[in-house]
Amino acid sequence: MNYDIKDINLADQGKLRIEWADQNMPVLNLIRERFEKEKPLTGIKMSACLHITTETANLAKTLKAGGAEVMLCASNPLSTQDDVTAALVKEYQIPVFAIKGEDNTTYYKHINAVLDQKPVITMDDGADLVSTLHSQRVELIENIIGGTEETTTGIIRLRSMAEEGVLRFPLIAVNDADTKHLFDNRYGTGQSTVDGIIRATNRLLAGSIFVVCGYGWCGRGLAMRANGMGANIIVTEVDPIRALEAVMDGYRVMPIAEAAPSGDFFCTVTGDINVIREEHFGEMKDGAIICNSGHFNVELEISSRDKEGNLVRGLEKLAVKKKKIREFIEDYTLSDGRKINLLAEGRLINLASAEGHPSSVMDMSFANQALSAEYLVKHEKDLEPIVYPVPQQIDREIARLKLRGMGIEIDTLTSEQEKYLASWDMGT
Ligand code: ADE
Numbered sequence: 001m002n003y004d005i006k007d008i009n010l011a012d013q014g015k016l017r018i019e020w021a022d023q024n025m026p027v028l029n030l031i032r033e034r035f036e037k038e039k040p041l042t043g044i045k046m047s048a049c050l051h052i053t054t055e056t057a058n059l060a061k062t063l064k065a066g067g068a069e070v071m072l073c074a075s076n077p078l079s080t081q082d083d084v085t086a087a088l089v090k091e092y093q094i095p096v097f098a099i100k101g102e103d104n105t106t107y108y109k110h111i112n113a114v115l116d117q118k119p120v121i122t123m124d125d126g127a128d129l130v131s132t133l134h135s136q137r138v139e140l141i142e143n144i145i146g147g148t149e150e151t152t153t154g155i156i157r158l159r160s161m162a163e164e165g166v167l168r169f170p171l172i173a174v175n176d177a178d179t180k181h182l183f184d185n186r187y188g189t190g191q192s193t194v195d196g197i198i199r200a201t202n203r204l205l206a207g208s209i210f211v212v213c214g215y216g217w218c219g220r221g222l223a224m225r226a227n228g229m230g231a232n233i234i235v236t237e238v239d240p241i242r243a244l245e246a247v248m249d250g251y252r253v254m255p256i257a258e259a260a261p262s263g264d265f266f267c268t269v270t271g272d273i274n275v276i277r278e279e280h281f282g283e284m285k286d287g288a289i290i291c292n293s294g295h296f297n298v299e300l301e302i303s304s305r306d307k308e309g310n311l312v313r314g315l316e317k318l319a320v321k322k323k324k325i326r327e328f329i330e331d332y333t334l335s336d337g338r339k340i341n342l343l344a345e346g347r348l349i350n351l352a353s354a355e356g357h358p359s360s361v362m363d364m365s366f367a368n369q370a371l372s373a374e375y376l377v378k379h380e381k382d383l384e385p386i387v388y389p390v391p392q393q394i395d396r397e398i399a400r401l402k403l404r405g406m407g408i409e410i411d412t413l414t415s416e417q418e419k420y421l422a423s424w425d426m427g428t
Helices: 008-022 026-038 054-065 082-090 102-113 128-135 138-145 152-164 178-201 215-226 240-248 359-378 390-404 415-421
Strands: 045-050 069-074 121-123 146-149 172-174 209-213 232-234 263-266 288-292 311-313 321-326 329-333 340-345 387-389
Touching: 008 054, 008 082, 008 359, 026 054, 026 359, 026 390, 045 054, 045 102, 045 128, 054 069, 054 082, 054 172, 054 288, 054 359, 069 102, 102 128, 121 128, 121 359, 128 138, 128 152, 146 152, 146 359, 152 172, 152 387, 178 215, 178 263, 178 288, 178 340, 178 359, 178 390, 209 215, 215 232, 215 240, 359 390
Parallel strands: 045 069, 045 121, 121 146, 146 172, 172 387, 209 232, 209 263, 263 288, 288 340
Antiparallel strands: 321 329, 329 340
8 A cells, every 4th residue: 555654653542542533423423334334435536635633534434434445645734643644554544645744845745646546536625636636637637526625715715716617526515514614613623723722832811812813613713712711802804794793792803903912812713814914923012922723824924925935024024033942832033022922833723733623523524524425426417517515404414413422302393383484474
């Protein structure tokens, strides 16, 4: 078997951690049991570019149980769990191409390695597979029946490809399923981002000023959890409705330029570029901690370069020196001696210094992935090269199974209620 991982000797530890996560993934377990019997993915070559974590390992096992030939590569150079890659290769015979801390060249070498198997289905978290296929490996597109996309950032990229008319196969937007973003983005990002910041810094959140840039589902979750640990939250937003929501959730809302001098912690979760810029870093307090939990490491303006590659703007330009002071912290000294602490090179802090979202929320996200892959195989002939939502039936079934796994029952409509909801004639 072809693979490229850090150290196969880490497999025992990886296996234990994968099994631990699996205990909290009841929906994926049910799907795996059914897949084992029905084999809906028999012979389907799947290339998946995901964060390689214990939860992803359980997804890969499920796809393999369904008969798929799965290959994995990382969707971020810093999120790979090296013990998990070892266990996937040694214990589960699933080829993996991912090493934590890999450079950009290796990252793309690994993407190309999983594409070399000529996939029939792609699975992405951030759309790097689909974008590489459409720009450099176009000859492989004719084999592909469709793909799935895990995250907001990836879906934005895919929708712009569809709008430009360049998208060449159907994609299912897993992120947009209710059982994905309402739980993974909100409670998953909320908890894992706070976890990542604490593991990286060991600082106290209580009494601090914590600036959350972006109030989508991830920002809402992060603000809620940091607030729950006693931090005073400032939200920055560009969308007036989200800004209003943040105000009515009880937070202060202001432009980043106004928030910059007062924050102790800053975390971006916007999906956009250069949200905190050089001029904002220049106003920050000595010791400010800055990080990102959005998909790409572009939300903090660390180094903007011109066409010739010269450093023209950003924290790197502003600082007179930098020093690594803890595993995930680089402190940048400004000319007047103030220090700004950058966590995990601006890459997603929840996966770089912590372990990503807990398995219980990834259970639903990855149930959507597995069932969307099955849907692509079943509906191959009916689909166009556009971005599709996860079918409602799948979304609601996952919610039902999750509730069942938690031992929670809910009411059903009486026939009188059903009739009432379908009628218009009963008024005041
Ligand atoms: N994205 C966020 N958390 C994750 C996890 N635990 N596994 C895979 N992808 C993730």
